[in-house]
Every structure is written in C-alpha cells, then in structure tokens.
Amino acid sequence: MAVKKFVVGVFTEEEPLFEAVKKVRKAGYKLHEVYTPMPIHGLDQAMGLRDTSIHTAGFLYAIFGTTSMLSFMTWCLTTDWPWNIGGKPHFALPAWIPITFEFTVLCACVGMVLTFCYLCQLAPFVKKHHFNLRSTDDQFTMVIECTSKTNEAELSSFLGGVGATGINVQVAETGWWLGRYDKEQKLFEGQSETVSA
Amino acid sequence: MSLIRYESQVRPPLVDNNKDYHQVTEDIVRPIEAAPSRLWWTGFLISVALLCFGVYSIYREVTYGIGQWNLSKTIGWGWDITNFVWWVGIGHAGTLISAILLLFRQGWRTGVNRAAEAMTIFAVICAGQFPIWHMGRVWMAFFVLPYANTRGPLWVNFNSPLLWDVFAISTYFTVSLLFWYSGLLPDLATVRDRAKLKWRKYMYGLLSFGWTGSTKHWQRHESLSLVLAGMSTPLVLSVHTVVSFDFATSVIPGWHTTIFPPYFVAGAIFSGFAMVQTLLLISRKVLKLEDYITLEHIEVMNKVIVLTGSIVGIAYLTELFISWYGQNPNEGWAFAQNRVNLFSPYGWSYWLMMGCNVISPQIFWFRKLRRNLVVTFFMSVIVNIGMWFERFVIIVTSIYRDYVPSSWATYYRPSIWEVGFYLGTFGLFFTCYFLFSKFFPVIAVAEIKHILKRSGDNYKKNMYRIEKTSVDEFYHETHANHH
DSSP, X not given: OOEEEXXXXXXXXXXXXXXXXXXXXXXXXXXXXXXXXXXXXXXXHHTTOOOOOHHHHHHHHHHHHHHHHHHHHHIIIIIIOOOOSTTOOSSOHHHHHHHHHHHHHHHHHHHHHHHHHHHHTOOTTEEEOOSOGGGGTTOEEEEEEOOTTOXXXXXXXXXXXXXXXXXXXXXXXXXXXXXXXXXXXXXXTTOOOOOOO | OTTOOOOOTTSOOSBOSOOOXXXXXXXXHHHHHSOOOHHHHHHHHHHHHHHHHHHHHHHHHHHHOGGGSOOOSSOOSSHHHHHHHHHHHHHHHHHIIIIIHHHXXXXXXXXXXXXXXXXXXXXXXXXXXXXHHHTSSGGGGGGGSOXXXXXXXXXXXXXXXXXXXXXXXXXXXXXXXXHHHHHHHHHHHHXXXXXXXXXXXXXXXXXXTTOOOBHHHHHHHHHHHXXXXXXXXXXXXXXXXXXXXXXXTSOOTTTOOTTHHHHHHHHHHHHHHHHHHHHHHXXXXXXXXXXXXXXXXHHHHHHHHXXXXXXXXXXXXXXXXXXXXXXXXXXXXXXXXXXXXXXXXXXXXXXXXXXIIIIGGGGGGSHHHHTOHHHHHHHHHHHHHHHHHHHHHHHHHHHSSOSOGGGTTOOOOOOHHHHHHHHHHHHHHHHHHHHHHHHSOSSOHHHXXXXXXXXBTTTTTHHHHHHHSOHHHHHHHHHHHHO
C-alpha cells in the first residue's frame, strides 16, 4: 500500500466530465480515477481504460463446468459403478444435458463474481479511502495523482477551468485494508507519501 | 450537452416529478433510514406468525412422518408438489425482469428489477422447502448430492429429472442471489456513505464490500451484469423446463406431454408477474415510490400478463386437442373426464383454473383497466390463485384415478398440516420481503440514475431539440464528445 498525494476535483454534472478528462490527459496530468454514482457509458474509453476481459474469464469457467461435469457423470455411470437403469445405455448423453448445462452456468457465474470481487478488491470488511462521500450519491469525483512535476496550485486552477466545482488536496492510501466504516482509521499516519516521477 | 441519449418522445417518462440525482437517492433510501411504520410492523408480525405456524406444521410432519398429510398410494403428490411448482414459477418473473429485459434494453425494468429479484430469491427459498420436507426422512436430504458416499460409492441417478431438479433449483438460487447482490453493492455503498448512525455505517460498510464507484469497477460491473443476464436467460428457461420434465418424462396420462416445457415457462412468467404486481402495488404505496414505479410500469406488466395468460390458454387448448387427436384412450379419459367434465370430482378445479388464467386476464386488452390500480391488484391475486390451481389440476387430476378403478374412491383433501406448511411459506416469503424492504433499497438507485437523463420526466423535453436535429449533426455531436 502506497500513500500518495492527490488533487480532487468534484463535478456536479456528468456532461463536463468527458471534456475535463480529455483536457486532463492532454495536459499530461496523471489521472488516478473518476468516481461516479452510476455507470457512465463511454467514460472508460475517454479515460483510456482498456476493455475488461472479465467475460473471457467467464467463458473459461463455463468450459471448465461443462467438461468437468460431463466427464464426472461419464466416469460415475460407465466406469465407477455402471448402473442398469431400465436397460438404458450407461452412457446416456441426452439425459445428462440438463445437469451439464446447469453446472456450466453455475461455474461461470460463481467464477465470474469471484473474479469481479478479486479484481475490484471487494469483500466484507474491506475498507478503502473514499475521496468524496457524495460520489455514491450525486457527485462525480475526479482524482489526479501528484507527481514530482505537479504544481498543486496550478493543477487546482486547471481543474476549476475544466468545470470542477469543488477542489481539494488529499493524502491517501491507494490500496485497501481490513477495517470498519464506523471508525476513522488513518493507517498511514507517520508514513511519508510516495511521489512518482 | 452531448450526453443526452436519444429516446423518442413517444415513450412516456419512467421517472416522474422533476428529480435530480440527489433526490433519487433521498426518495429511495429514506424508508431505510426512517423508523418502520405501524403498517410495516403489523405486516411483519402477521408474517412471522404464519411462519411459526409453518414451522410447527413441519415439526409435526418430521416427528410423526409423512402420514400427517393426506397423501395416499394413489395421490402421492398433492399440495406439497403443487406448492413447489407454484413458488418456483413465481420466482421466474424476477429473472425475466432483471435478465431478459436487460438484454432487450428495456428501460422500464430499472424501476422494478430490484424488488422482483428479491422476490425471486425468496420464492425459490420457499419452493425449495417442499421437496426437501417431502422426503420425510429429511436428515437424509443430502443423499441427493453426488458425493463419494459409504454405499459403494453408489452415485445418484443422473438420468432422473428429479435429480436434474436438484441441480436446476440450486443453480438458479445461487445465480439469482449473486446477480441480485452484485447489483446491490453500489446501492449499499450509497446507504453507507450517507449513514449517520454508527451501527448503520458499520453494517452497510460490511455489506457494501468497500465499493467506491470507480470507473474501472463500473466497467467491470456492467460487463458482469450483462454476462450474468446472458446466462440467467437460458437458465431461467431451463429451470422451469426441468420442473416440467418431472411430469413430462413420466408415462402418466395427463403428464406425458411434449408441450409442457414452453407451457410451464409461460405460466411461470405469468404468475411471477402477477406476484410482482401484488408486491409492488403495496410497496410503492407504503414506501411512497409512486414516482419511480409509475402507472407506465404497472401497465407494461399488465401487458405481459395478458400475453403470457393467452399463451397459457393456447397451451390448455392444445392439450385438449392433442388428447383427442392422439386417440389414446387413457389420455383422452384423463382430459375429458378427469378435468373438463365439470361434474367429475375435480372438474371444479379445472374450470376455476380456466376462469382465472385464461378468461379473466383478457380484460387487460383495455387500456383503462390496465391502468386501474384496484383492478390490477385484484387481478394479480386472481392470477396467482388460478396458477396454483393449474398445478393442482395437473398433479391431482392426473393421478387420483389411476389404472386400478378400485382406488378411485379416494377424494384427496389436504390435512391442516399440509395447509399449514403452505401458509408457513407465505410467512417465510413475506417475512423476508418485509425485512428486505426495511433494510435494502427496493429500487436500484444507480440504475434509476443511469436512465434519469433519458427517461426522467424533466429531461424528456430535451428530446424535442434532438428530434429536430438531423442524423448527421446528431452523430457528429455525440461522437465528437466521446473521444
């Protein structure tokens, strides 16, 4: 976990965000993150984020589900304990379609949700630094990391110029830690901040 | 103002009364933060009382055995399996609204999906009770799982539809729960970040998993929702298909029908939408959410009800036609004598089913009645009574007169403990729903905000300007700003 210094710009509407993101990136500032109360389509492209490949992970889990269940049933009923059910074939593929399908879906969904939680670092008792509590309500929060080249005052006025209505400077941890939300915790006190070039 | 996504003026607004983002949060989160009303307590306590009666009924059944129910050698499945199929069916509307309508990009789902998904989960929990306790020796319920047991290992019969059901229902429950909860995370974070009380900060901090609302997370969240929706769609169809296989793969006249899978799925959606109507008509009134669950929402759901009700009607008639056309005397008897004949012992239940499911929903061809809240509420109850009788008709009228006429005399009536078990699941369902409506946002806050600027009453007027813009200008304007 690294402690870093950030300049935070708060927007009250989402429309100026696109323009602002574009300008911030053009000016060469290090855009850390934009926090929004709801998904905003196109903002990820504007920020230059690559597409998520979580659906590819889902596909792999699905393939795992199909093959594992199908081979398990085949092994059970043809090799381990061949069972005569009304004289029907031991390898009863059509009758196994429902279970294979259900297990495929189960693996894909559970796997994807766990992957999602892992990638986004979401779990019970996980706590993170929240730059602006209203960014889950009605505000859009743009967070820019201060590097060794950044002039805070200049950056603040720049953010004002692109439409941010509230601007402040925060020192924060970038990672997560185990904690509770009813207690103020500053784990980084006494720690000096890391400044990247 | 590039972000205005075009939506035709023809579509009525989905959010009424001049809302902004903050107002949306306020309106939906307020009931969570306020003390529960007297009405809430009354409903909650009645539900808990029903639940207790159900627990006692199950206690009787487990202690004294399945003989506490009036099942017999001829009628081995009675109320219990009827209730199972009924509850599973109700669950389906939630997945339809949250998954299928997401794939079809239906904006109106945002107002109702959260409550409908919760309903799905509670309904599946209720449904699951029936086959489990029907086992009698319930402490051996784990025998249905394929595990390396001490009997060989003797594996379960993977060829049996009853085992398919085990997989289908448990997968359906798990996937619905994951879908529902992943959608809840951002909204729980909203509640957390505005919480004033210590315990609320702690609880919602715990429940929201540390959600921040970062763009990258939203991007993954959207992708996750879309794929989960894409998988839930065939899943929900498969679940009721498998439930119908419990009957259709048997050789009992009246059950052995190829039309069962689509007919069961249509019926499930039909009864599920009726239950959504019942719940939402009450919720929107009690929680004052009329601006989000508008008359438009009620009306489109009534359209789905009349559509699926008519599909179910066609299925009933097709069954009758095929039983005549097939010229199988046993099947012909099962339909003509055990069901259609009003003066046969259970003829009344067939015609009650027809009246409730096929004839009465036809009133929703009239716009005025679709938009009438009292009529809608009344109909939603009627439909669910009808759909309960559909399962009762399928199960009981097909088996109460078996191949041995000497056992025909049995007239099956449920015992008080069978009824008590059914009432108990109502208690369970509504206890869960009352707790949900008190502690969770009953409307997806983030999703409403997502459609607000397109479908909000106050933003709709901007569409006039866009409608006057030429296609080239519109494309240029929206695209220029996205890159």
